[in-house]
Amino acid sequence: MTSSATTAVGIDIGGTGIKGALVDLAEGSLLTDRIKVPTPKGAEPDDVLKAVTEVLDRLEVTDADVPLGVAFPAIVKNGRTLSAANVAETWIGFEAEAFFEQGLGRAIHFANDADVAGVAELRYGAAKGRDGLVILTTLGTGIGTAMIYNGVLVPNSELGHLNRAGHKKDFEHFAAYSAMEREELEWDAWAGRLQQYYSHLEFLFTPDLFVVGGGVSKHSEKFLPLLDLQTEIVPAVHRNNAGIIGAAALALAGDGSGVSADEGADLAGTTAR
Numbered sequence: 001m002t003s004s005a006t007t008a009v010g011i012d013i014g015g016t017g018i019k020g021a022l023v024d025l026a027e028g029s030l031l032t033d034r035i036k037v038p039t040p041k042g043a044e045p046d047d048v049l050k051a052v053t054e055v056l057d058r059l060e061v062t063d064a065d066v067p068l069g070v071a072f073p074a075i076v077k078n079g080r081t082l083s084a085a086n087v088a089e090t091w092i093g094f095e096a097e098a099f100f101e102q103g104l105g106r107a108i109h110f111a112n113d114a115d116v117a118g119v120a121e122l123r124y125g126a127a128k129g130r131d132g133l134v135i136l137t138t139l140g141t142g143i144g145t146a147m148i149y150n151g152v153l154v155p156n157s158e159l160g161h162l163n164r165a166g167h168k169k170d171f172e173h174f175a176a177y178s179a180m181e182r183e184e185l186e187w188d189a190w191a192g193r194l195q196q197y198y199s200h201l202e203f204l205f206t207p208d209l210f211v212v213g214g215g216v217s218k219h220s221e222k223f224l225p226l227l228d229l230q231t232e233i234v235p236a237v238h239r240n241n242a243g244i245i246g247a248a249a250l251a252l253a254g255d256g257s258g259v260s261a262d263e264g265a266d267l268a269g270t271t272a273r
Helices: 045-059 096-104 113-124 171-175 177-183 187-205 215-222 239-255 261-268
Strands: 007-013 017-024 035-038 068-072 109-112 133-139 143-149 152-154 209-213 232-235
Touching: 007 045, 007 113, 007 239, 017 045, 017 239, 035 045, 045 096, 068 096, 068 113, 068 239, 096 109, 109 113, 109 239, 113 133, 113 143, 113 152, 113 209, 113 239, 133 187, 143 171, 171 177, 171 187, 177 187, 209 215, 209 239, 215 232, 215 239
Parallel strands: 007 068, 068 109, 133 209, 209 232
Antiparallel strands: 007 017, 017 035, 133 143, 143 152
């Protein structure tokens, strides 16, 4: 498979699944079927690397010249993972970018998963052209967040781990989609938890727009109308593909081709300095 100035591969590593595709970055769309494999139990580095390799093999992306972006569910700074909410604690302080590059035998561009989802919505989705503060939340195994101010990403916000007053567990444990599944909550009961979470974000940040991503966003009509907020809240355009598209966009920006100087600067910001 060959690449052009507007194609790249995005790999999105999540707490339960690892998915990837070849992406057309002129349109922000998938050029191939999305390949998904389960995240290995325990999510240790060697096992995750094998799963990523399987995704690439099934995509038949053998050309190392095709830019590759990898999104990961952790704080990412200078290629190191500094947290491990839904993966093995081995990742804390781990030189993850170098590990993947060595294991895959190719250069990659590596960033936080929610941040790259934010990039996808900024370039091609619900946050495109929006001024002020946009907060994207991905509701899945955990709660990932991306903060975008006037089109510029503030990396590694991790607002799913905000503490709940009077509780030992954070908002992620209380209000992620996994909590709904784990506790077998009805939509209205789960929406009550989301109400507490988004109201807290409003109090802290006074955002101009919330964008809700993750796989559950395809059912947004079942819970978003139940929320009573001062801030406009909309589903993500790219839903569960946003991480793939954003990771690919980051890879292409890092490759230096197919993006403007301004776009390259914004995308490069997804890896914290």
